[in-house]
Amino acid sequence: MYKIVIIDDEPIIVEGLSRTMPWGEWECIVAGTAYDGFEGQKLIRNIKPNLIITDISMPRMNGLAMIAGLKGEFPDMEISILTGFRDFEYAQKAIQLGVTRLILKPSNLKEIEEAVSTMVGNLKKKNIHSEAEESESNSANSFIVKNALKYIQENYTRKVTLAEVAEKTYVSQWYLSKLLNKHTGKSFSDILNQIRINVAKDLLRNPSMRIGNIAEEVGFIDMAHFSRVFKKFEGCSANEYRNKNS
Template sequence: MYRVILVDDERLIIRGLSTVVPWAELGCEVAGTAHDGISGLELIRSIHPDIVLTDIRMPNMDGLTMLAAIRSEFPDIQMSVLTAYRDFEYARQAITLGVCRYLLKPSNLDELKEAFRQMVSRLDAMPQLRDEEPEDESVKEAGNHLVKAALAYMKEHCTEQHLSLGEVADHVYVSQWHLSKLLNRETDQSFFDLLGSMRIAKAKEMLKNPSYRIHEIAEETGFSDVAHFSRSFKKITGCTPGEYRNRES
């Protein structure tokens, strides 16, 4: 029996799906349910299901990034979406991120059964496909989506002194280890190298304004002290902050 997780913030939907869908007939069983994206991902990491049926318009959640996170970190999981969100471009992006079916609420039982049959069929074929396929394009697309989202978040928050890999990973719904792997693969840089480069880029702009003192720039760009700032600046640019300011003035 393939294990299924249902994720939807409408408890009535979860209750209906759990009881109305003929799970045994489809070769499936409901292994867990969740009412928001975060707890849904925690459940996925805990149970390692075969199939996920999820809404993508839930409070405090970026639905596309959550789908990308599941696809990238758990590429064997089959996903379908059940949502009231009727947007063609959004649905197209969801499909590129590996979603099997994009179902609109209210969906009838035949549509649901067909979606599960399709996901079960994919799972049945997986042992053979695993031996034959290069990496699925949707997995690459998911990784790209997550890296772009992570870099955007880092750029927005890079001047915060305590910004961590864990915080960014939480923002894009993956583990720290997985995000670190994706960043290295896509950028050839570590999280800390990327963060340092972003901070130095901000510092360069501030150094062009003579009203800012060096220690103020260090503090404003997220460095713990002036010495750390100066070392990092020279490592990346080849000169000290003072030398850079004199050269640019």
């Protein structure tokens, strides 16, 4: 039996789909339900379902980022989304990330039945269509990395962690670490510190700024740590760099 998870912040939709759809006709069983995206993600990682029907307009959730996270981590998973968005660009991106069907709200059972039938059909033809799955997975992974790097760039001045970035990009820590290393050749720590050091180098060209203040401004609480990291990346101390470039 194929396992399906249903996620929507409207309980009437979750209960209605769980009880009224003839799941047995598609060799499916409802393996779990959730009423928000964060609960849904935990459920998906525990159950590892074959199919998902999910709303994407839920509190605190970026729908495309969630989809990218799921498709990146579980490329064989079939996903149909319930959405009120009618924006073509949004729909196009969702399809690039590997969404099988976009079902516009308000929807009817026939549309959902067609989506489930298509998803199950795709699972059965999995071996035939494995150029397509790789392409979807690569697109999803690139989307995740782009969002992760953007988040790091926007938050480098404070104590940002891998766990925090993983939560914001809707993937697990180990998977994000793996993706960052694959796409950039660097660890999370090196990516963060390189951003900080690049900004510090610009600030060092201003002779009126104290090095201790620069270290703090780019996110280092410990001056000794800043000095070690700066020398690791630049091969000289911050003071030596300033003397050469001021």
